[in-house]
Amino acid sequence: MQQSISAMNFSGLQGWRLRFGSAQLDVCQQGGQILSYFPDIEQPPVIWLSDCAEYVTRQSVRGGVPVCWPWFGDLQRNPLEVQKNITGAAPFHGLARTLDWQLQQQRVDETGVQLILQLDASHGLAGWPHAAYLTLHIVLNERLSIRLENHNVGTQPLAISQALHSYFAVSDIRQVQVNGLSGCTYYETLEQWQLRQQQGVLTLNGETDRVYVQVPQHLQIIDPGWQRRIHLCSQGSSSAIVWNPWIAKAKDLSGFAEDAWQHMLCIESANVLEDHLLLAPGERHCLELQLSTD
Numbered sequence: 001m002q003q004s005i006s007a008m009n010f011s012g013l014q015g016w017r018l019r020f021g022s023a024q025l026d027v028c029q030q031g032g033q034i035l036s037y038f039p040d041i042e043q044p045p046v047i048w049l050s051d052c053a054e055y056v057t058r059q060s061v062r063g064g065v066p067v068c069w070p071w072f073g074d075l076q077r078n079p080l081e082v083q084k085n086i087t088g089a090a091p092f093h094g095l096a097r098t099l100d101w102q103l104q105q106q107r108v109d110e111t112g113v114q115l116i117l118q119l120d121a122s123h124g125l126a127g128w129p130h131a132a133y134l135t136l137h138i139v140l141n142e143r144l145s146i147r148l149e150n151h152n153v154g155t156q157p158l159a160i161s162q163a164l165h166s167y168f169a170v171s172d173i174r175q176v177q178v179n180g181l182s183g184c185t186y187y188e189t190l191e192q193w194q195l196r197q198q199q200g201v202l203t204l205n206g207e208t209d210r211v212y213v214q215v216p217q218h219l220q221i222i223d224p225g226w227q228r229r230i231h232l233c234s235q236g237s238s239s240a241i242v243w244n245p246w247i248a249k250a251k252d253l254s255g256f257a258e259d260a261w262q263h264m265l266c267i268e269s270a271n272v273l274e275d276h277l278l279l280a281p282g283e284r285h286c287l288e289l290q291l292s293t294d
């Protein structure tokens with residue numbers, strides 16, 4: 001069985017291609033961003049990458065799994081203790097997704113292929129005067145495991161919000177169901193962040209941008225078109241964002257084809273709002289996501 005890690009150049013951005021049997025995973029050094037994931041290279045991907053993605057420095061690639069950190073989304077929508085950490089510009093989804101991460105370790109054996117990347121923020125980042133290491137552990141075997149570890153190496157408590165902003169590939173967004181959210185409370189960001197409750201399985205019929213709270217550890221994307229289920233198993237996270245731009249919003253997105261909304265669904269495993277992190281000096285936190293299909 002083939003197991004390998006190869007250095008890659010993705011249209012000018014450096015990265016790696018991991019192979020384990022028929023599975024293939026591309027990872028970009030910028031942003032520590034997973035770009036695409038095929039459990040079987042002969043089959044449709046699980047993690048979607050835009051056909052029109054732009055590979056530009058200091059800009060996240062459309063698709064894959066951008067890492068949103070040390071705040072998620074619009075800074076003004078974050079808890080005050082996260083907001084007050086920022087002294088400079090506050091780009092949407094934080095700073096980590098556009099910075100270069102460093103390769104810490106790579107390992108290839110019969111149990112899996114592993115890549116560890118780190119963002120060294122131990123001397124702070126522009127406009128963020130704190131001290132932390134952010135480490136991404138990626139293991140590819142019969143499944144994909146992603147672990148994002150925060151380590152507060154400063155002398156003060158540190159408040160952070162974050163997400164693994166996964167873009168899942170689907171055959172047709174109008175046909176898929178998301179299981180596991182029934183009964184969960186969510187903020188409807190498209191209606192002044194009203195609080196609502198999910199009734200039954202989630203299906204999408206239009207633009208969707210919701211923040212779910214107290215989310216269970218196991219969610220499923222049921223895709224009848226490709227006769228497959230994607231299982232999302234998370235730990236260290238109880239919030240999730242569900243997003244699809246639909247027709248009109250898609251036109252405003254960079255690196256996004258006009259009809260691409262039909263074939264993607266973001267379910268972002270997160271620590272946002274009341275689920276944000278508050279790390280004591282020296283404390284670590286792990287957010288883990290395991291993806292598998294059947």
Ligand SMILES: O=P(O)(O)OC[C@H]1O[C@H](O)[C@H](O)[C@@H](O)[C@@H]1O
Pocket residue numbers: 073092093209210241242243253266268
């Ligand atoms: O275009 P980006 O900055 O990558 O953001 C893409 C999307 O990310 C999240 O899922 C937000 O909930 C959306 O409101 C946002 O449009």
